Amino acid sequence: MDLFNFVYKYFRKKLDDDTENSRTMSSNGEEQEIKAGSQDKEYFQSYADVGIHEEMLNDVVRTNAYRYAILKNYEKILGKVVADVGAGTGILSVFCVQAGAKKVYAIEGSALAKQTRLVVEENKMADRITVLQGRAEDVKLPEKVDVIVSEWMGYALFYESMLPSVLHIRDRWMKKDGVILPSSASLYIAPFSDDEISERLETWSAIKEKYKVSMECMKTYAKQSLSYGAHVRCICPEDVIAHACQLVNFDLSKVTVQEVTDIQRNFELTCFGSSVLHGFVLWFTVSFPENVILSTSPYSQSTHWGQTLFYNEEECDVRQDTQIQGTITMKPNKAKPRFLDVNIGFQIDKHNIQQKSYYMSDNIT
Numbered sequence: 001m002d003l004f005n006f007v008y009k010y011f012r013k014k015l016d017d018d019t020e021n022s023r024t025m026s027s028n029g030e031e032q033e034i035k036a037g038s039q040d041k042e043y044f045q046s047y048a049d050v051g052i053h054e055e056m057l058n059d060v061v062r063t064n065a066y067r068y069a070i071l072k073n074y075e076k077i078l079g080k081v082v083a084d085v086g087a088g089t090g091i092l093s094v095f096c097v098q099a100g101a102k103k104v105y106a107i108e109g110s111a112l113a114k115q116t117r118l119v120v121e122e123n124k125m126a127d128r129i130t131v132l133q134g135r136a137e138d139v140k141l142p143e144k145v146d147v148i149v150s151e152w153m154g155y156a157l158f159y160e161s162m163l164p165s166v167l168h169i170r171d172r173w174m175k176k177d178g179v180i181l182p183s184s185a186s187l188y189i190a191p192f193s194d195d196e197i198s199e200r201l202e203t204w205s206a207i208k209e210k211y212k213v214s215m216e217c218m219k220t221y222a223k224q225s226l227s228y229g230a231h232v233r234c235i236c237p238e239d240v241i242a243h244a245c246q247l248v249n250f251d252l253s254k255v256t257v258q259e260v261t262d263i264q265r266n267f268e269l270t271c272f273g274s275s276v277l278h279g280f281v282l283w284f285t286v287s288f289p290e291n292v293i294l295s296t297s298p299y300s301q302s303t304h305w306g307q308t309l310f311y312n313e314e315e316c317d318v319r320q321d322t323q324i325q326g327t328i329t330m331k332p333n334k335a336k337p338r339f340l341d342v343n344i345g346f347q348i349d350k351h352n353i354q355q356k357s358y359y360m361s362d363n364i365t
Helices: 038-046 052-057 060-070 093-098 113-124 161-174 195-211 218-226 257-261
Strands: 019-025 031-037 081-085 103-107 129-133 145-150 174-181 185-192 231-233 247-249 263-270 277-287 290-295 306-316 323-332 340-348 351-360
Touching: 031 052, 052 060, 060 081, 060 093, 060 174, 060 277, 060 290, 081 093, 093 103, 103 113, 113 129, 145 161, 161 174, 161 257, 161 306, 174 277, 174 340, 185 263, 195 218, 218 306, 231 340, 277 340, 306 340, 306 351
Parallel strands: 081 103, 081 145, 103 129, 145 174
Antiparallel strands: 019 031, 185 247, 185 277, 231 306, 263 323, 277 290, 277 306, 323 340, 340 351
């Protein structure tokens, strides 16, 4: 059976999205009624939590990469109009003013926008930065922009599905010769081995000795639970057992919403040596003009994104030059589009076909 002819079926049924009215502010300060899905409301509420912004700002690799990229590209920003999509605390907007931006529209969908305005005022930039509270799809800008800056990336690049909002601003509000920061994005896949998994599963065997109660049957359930969704953490480079394969490389000035919401890619991997394949790991890089790169690779400095791990239900032995061929699909979940349905099918040396569906929700561990 040809692996690449699989038709993947997702295990989540379609649910009707509840919609409700939410309020936003237009560029002239007037309130306007918009329709937003219930998950969007939850999403923006979560970003009003200060803890998320503490985590992002404490990620020095992330924040300094953006600061360096904005300042290094000052010639593209000097005297220009900028849209900061998903502005959060407004730090990227401030960086843009420091780089010489004439005007910045800081678009923030959550209630944190009130604090963003205070940050702008504290930095004495209220004459250069206008904070617009509302979804990117709903805000109305008073003019076209020369530059878009956004930190839109989620786990495995596409989790939370913010990139389509950036592309909406690009298509509706950016000038034809405009610049997007970052300008490109790449996603990679590699196989990994996890020595700790065997120890975790043996916990269930040890129950009998500790408490005189046998729980061997829990091992299967533990494996299934582990492989249901995604796991996020920083893994060691030595846990990666083959060179990564690039799945996507998007030019953000040209890519379409369809292309970023319907990922279907084949991959081929060649193992380094004898090991145990426990699953597949994803990471991404984004690139800015002037050769500035932000990477979440296990070979780079750690970021709050870590790497995204998908465990197989059954481990597989591999050896030097073992060939792994597979297909991965990634799509927004139909019921909750901020979440992702991921399907990975693979075979080892053209044998032992395996296929697994994963649900990336807010239960990521």
